[in-house]
Amino acid sequence: MSASVRPRRRSVAVGALVVAGLCSVLLVDPSHAEEPAAPGTLAAPRIHDIQGDTRVSPYAGQQVTDVAGIVTGVRTYGSRGFWIQDPTPDADPATSEGVFVFTSSTPRVAVGDDVRVSGTVGEYYPGGVDTGVQSLTQIARPTVTVVSSGNELPAPVTLDADDLPRRYAPTGDPAEGGNIEALTLRPDRYALDLFESLEGMNVAVEDAAVVGPSTPYYELWVTLDAEANRTANGGTRYASYDDQNAGRLKVESLVPVAQEPFPTADVGDVLTGTTEGPLDFDEFGGYLVAAREMGTVESGGLEPESTRPQRRDELAIATYNVENLNPGNDQAKFDRLAEAVVSNLAAPDILAIEEVQDNSGATDDGTVAADQTLQRFVDAIVAAGGPRYEWRGIDPVDGEDGGQPGGNIRTVFLFNPERVDFVDRAGGDSTTGTEVVKRRGRAELTASPGRVDPGNWAWEDSRKPLAAEFSFRGETVIVVANHFASKGGDQSLYGRFQPPARSSEAQRIAQARVVNSFVRDIRSAQRQARVVVLGDINDFEFSPTTRALTADGALRSAVDSLPRDERYTYVFQGNSQVLDQTLVSSSIRRFDYDIVHINAEFADQASDHDPQVLRFQP
Structure with missing residues (x-):
């Protein structure tokens, strides 16, 4: 585990079952005949079927074989694994076409690989189920077959203010403590539903305003809507319990800092150009762009303030x-x-x-x-x-x-x-x-x-x-x-x-x-x-x-x-x-x-x- 990132322990919680991540990779002739699926497994489901139209996969706890996708991002530190995305989406905007494959060890695939993944579908709750965070749908204990390499990636979904719902989250069932997991996603109505419907998919932000400075954990915060509750210095003000600023999104880098230093940014700066990578979720801020490509920080010129001296009678x-x-x-x-x-x-x-x-x-x-x-x-x-x-x-x-x-x-x-x-x-x-x-x-x-x-x-x-x-x-x-x-x-x-x-x-x-x-x-x-x-x-x-x-x-x-x-x-x-x-x-x-x-x-x-x-x- 890299010492340059916040440590994360990863397991897949399926009811009372915890499945540790193991990974094997096969390089095969794509014409090789497929073996029949083992009893109790689902053969070749599409990623959007695994993701479903709620926050919890309908396949949670089940074995799947030969899930097809293009590798869009690889994480070699912390929670090691990679993302795959189906380049042929369905017509339902609520179902994501991407999913994270948890390997626990350094993945042996590369961006652009066309792969077939077999493993166990699970819902991982970062930080533990008791924290109340949403879960991340993933495939663990994977066996991975690389069919071909160097493939074109699915075009990113560009996130901007025009498509951002003003409402932040749906209201859950009071009888369930407000739990929203079972609700059908409405990405056109709620920002959290929009992000969930893109979980694991290749996304991009362009020329995004920085509203949270970079931290020792190599992360920063941008907003998709720079005008919402804008502060005098270019930040985003938390104005009420009903105004959570739906455009906030964290940005991390998939490139280890030893290879490429993470940018230093203050509020009021702009992350210029295109920042692109899979949309991930963690317990330290929720949805984030796991950036395969990072934009460049352009300074907004923010300087520390000084107050005036008190007068003698003040x-x-x-x-x-x-x-x-x-x-x-x-x-x-x-x-x-x-x-x-x-x-x-x-x-x-x-x-x-x-x-x-x-x-x-x-x-x-x-x-x-x-x-x-x-x-x-x-x-x-x-x-x-x-x-x-x-x-x-x-x-x-x-x-x-x-x-x-x-x-x-x-x-x-x-x-x-x-x-x-x-x-x-x-x-x-x-x-x-x-x-x-x-x-x-x-x-x-x-x-x-x-x-x-x-x-x-x-x-x-x-x-x-x-x-x-x-x-x-x-x-x-x-x-x-x-x-x-x-x-x-x-x-x-x-x-x-x-x-x-x-x-x-x-x-x-x-x-x-x-x-x-x-x-x-x-x-x-x-x-x-x-x-x-x-x-x-x-x-x-x-x-x-x-x-x-x-x-x-x-x-x-x-x-x-x-x-x-x-x-x-x-x-x-x-x-x-x-x-x-x-x-x-x-x-x-x-x-x-x-x-x-x-x-x-x-x-x-x-x-x-x-x-x-x-x-x-x-």
């Missing part, structure tokens, strides 16, 4: 997910993050950072302190020309806050003591929360810094919010830094259950309600208290989580102040989306808010999140 509060920062990281990561704080974020007065790991990083040795991580970061900021920030935080209980095992990630406040005062009140620790009291007509925290209701079940295996009081030019501001539970376990947009279940959402809604209640306690003690809630909320601006945060007018999301095409902090599978948020209490009537796009759209990232800055006059 308080600048920022948040930044620094992606598992720990002392084991290269100095280059600390330097890049520090440079961003100084140059791109204009040295904010208060900075809430998420995913700060403990001093031993991912080593699970009981360490919970993160002072070495923070000292190294603060020193890097000074070296970049910034202020010497001080920090406040609370070490978590070992292994209780989720994230990378052993890392003990937490939220931490950095602040510039030359611009803002931290109001220290002892009493808060990993299990003792802060409360709100009213003193002299003002809301105060009993512990600063202090965690918000850390014993609440909502924070199980998740980061607890960190609250603190700050004083700026004599005015008090209460800031709550957050890192809500991740989306792990949610069904994918491209899965076999539609609409997909968002199982992780229940915990984030509960977390949002706890934070909302805390803010309402503050406002009950002081109606005009200035409160800022910010961080990695791990949910969208239109989500039930955000509605729970803003319930009863306790808060409003600053992202709503931006033009729609600038509302995103993260890019996932080609969707530019809001995961990080800043919310303010109603007493902060006027503010200037900026999402500073420096990471998410770029192949070269210091973090996978974009930071954001809020400026206002307290």
